[in-house]
Amino acid sequence: xxxxxxxxxxxxxxxxxxxxxxxxxxxxxxxxxxxxxxxxxxxxxxxxxxxxxxxxxxxxxxxxxxxxxxxxxxxxxxxxxxxxxxxxxxxxxxxx
Numbered sequence: 001x002x003x004x005x006x007x008x009x010x011x012x013x014x015x016x017x018x019x020x021x022x023x024x025x026x027x028x029x030x031x032x033x034x035x036x037x038x039x040x041x042x043x044x045x046x047x048x049x050x051x052x053x054x055x056x057x058x059x060x061x062x063x064x065x066x067x068x069x070x071x072x073x074x075x076x077x078x079x080x081x082x083x084x085x086x087x088x089x090x091x092x093x094x095x096x
Contacts, residue, residue: 013028
């Protein structure tokens with residue numbers, strides 16, 4: 001399936017309708033034209049939102065490395081009590 005531009009799409013609709021000038025055919029052509037325009041408008045809005053989001057994430061990612069280490073972060077040094085540590089873990093301990 002190919003993606004058609006507006007002129008190609010309307011030519012296909014016109015070929016489908018043919019010489020029919022009834023109210024239903026004209027309504028169909030109008031609906032197809034409006035639908036194509038609305039869907040096409042949505043794709044440009046999506047691209048703008050995507051570009052803005054991408055720029056925002058790139059900025060955050062860069063700032064993350066330039067800002068240095070967060071305060072209070074001692075290289076993930078976790079203070080775990082000796083009582084909370086397992087001395088040994090066996091296969092059976094995985095399922096209890």
